Amino acid sequence: MQSYLDFEKPVAELQGKVQELKALAESGEAGDIDEEVTRLEERAAEQLKDIYKRLTPWQKTQVARHPSRPRLSDYVSGxxxxxxxxxxxxxxxxxxxxxxxxxxxxGQSVAVLGHEKGSTTETRLKHNFGMAHPEGYRKAIRIMEMADRFGIPVISFVDTAGAWPGIGAEERGQAEAIARSTDASLMLKVPNLAIVIGEGGSGGAIAIATTNRVLMLQHSIYTVASPEAAASILWRDAAKAQDAANAMGVTADHLMEFGIIDGIIEEPVGGAHRHPAKIIEATGKSISTFLSDFEGMPGEDVREHRREKFLNMGQALA
Structure with a gap:
């Protein structure tokens, strides 16, 4: 069953009417309803298209967090x-x-790493909602160093609200693990690509996203802190998360303008959660382009490209 976000209410109502008509037709209580169903479905499609043309940053945050949005495991499988x-x-x-x-x-060997949020209550708990402990980042370092040793490109999928902030994680060196993962990513002599597929939150995202190229799905978000955390810090009121999202420039369009990311993968109308196969296919094309662009580049040049990318970040706005 399709799950609708609050701002999609007009579409939900039209789709509800379509389902009612179909139910009546199946019970024999309605005559020829094909024309009316087609009309309502066309209206719903137009409504959805119109809504997604003018999403606010907070609405995009909700889309990025949609429970049916494809996860790392879906991209790996596809x-x-x-x-x-x-x-x-x-x-x-x-x-x-x-x-x-x-x-x-x-056919090309790649190292793959990323945040897994899970898609059911059981798997979300198992994966801690994609919020990693220090050992998660140390595992990422191990994989990156192994890939570097064997000359294998690294593909990172980012989808986290942030690193886990619990006492145990802090006791085991959360900040140090994030810093070392960021450093390991920066120092690779093999090409690396990061794709923000949902949320890209704080150092928990940056730890595996300091890469030669950073892409974002159209309705994903990438931010120094979650809107709720930022609102708590700035206004001491998490209820002002919507204001924080609007102010921080968390969307792909804003970040492309600022030079923080290198490209946007367009999502189907209605978001990736409505058409997972299409967005996975589009992501695959972007990965192909990336691997082709860096094919044969010497290791030192790969590292220098990454270095210059981050050193030049924000220069255009200075």
Whole structure:
């Protein structure tokens, strides 16, 4: 059953009428309803198109968090063959919020890592809603260093509200793990690509997104802090999250303008959650372009490209 967001209410009402008419037709209580159903479906499609043309930053935040939005596991299943997951940081334990391993993308060996939020209550709890502990980032470092050793490109999928802020995580060196993961990502001599598929929150996202190229899905968000956290800090009121989202420039369009990201992957009308196969296919095309652009580039040049990208960030606005 389709889950509708608050601002999609007009579409939900039209789709509800369509379902009522179809139910009446099946029970024999209605005559020929094909014309009316077609008319209502066309109106619903137009409404949806109109709504998604003018989404506010807060509405995009809601879309980015939609429970049916494709997760890391969906992209891996749809794009990566022979995927072999690797677990553990070799220091403390396995962290399920970050998944990582090796596989093939269109026959080419790639390392894949990213945040997994889960898609059911059980899996969300298992993966801690995509909020990683220090051992998750240390696992990411291990995979990146292994990829670098064997000359294998790294593809990162970002989808987290932020790193886990619990006492245990802080005791085990959360900030240090994030910093070392960021450093490991920056120092690679193999090309690396990050794609923000949902939320890109704070250092928890940056730790695996300091890459040669950063892409965002059209209705994803990328921000220094979640709108709720920013509102709590600025106004001491998490209820002002909508104001924070509007003020911070969290959307792909804003971040492209600021030079923070390098490209936007357009989503189907109604968001990635309505057409998962289409957005996974579009993401695959972007990965192909990236691998082609960096094919054969010497390791030192790859590292220098990444270095210059981040050093030049914000120069156009200075």
């Amino acid at each position: 794009l990566i063959t022979e995927f072999t997951p690797l677990a553990g940081d070799r220091k403390f334990s396995e962290d399920a919020a970050i998944q990582a391993g090796f596989g093939r993308f269109k």
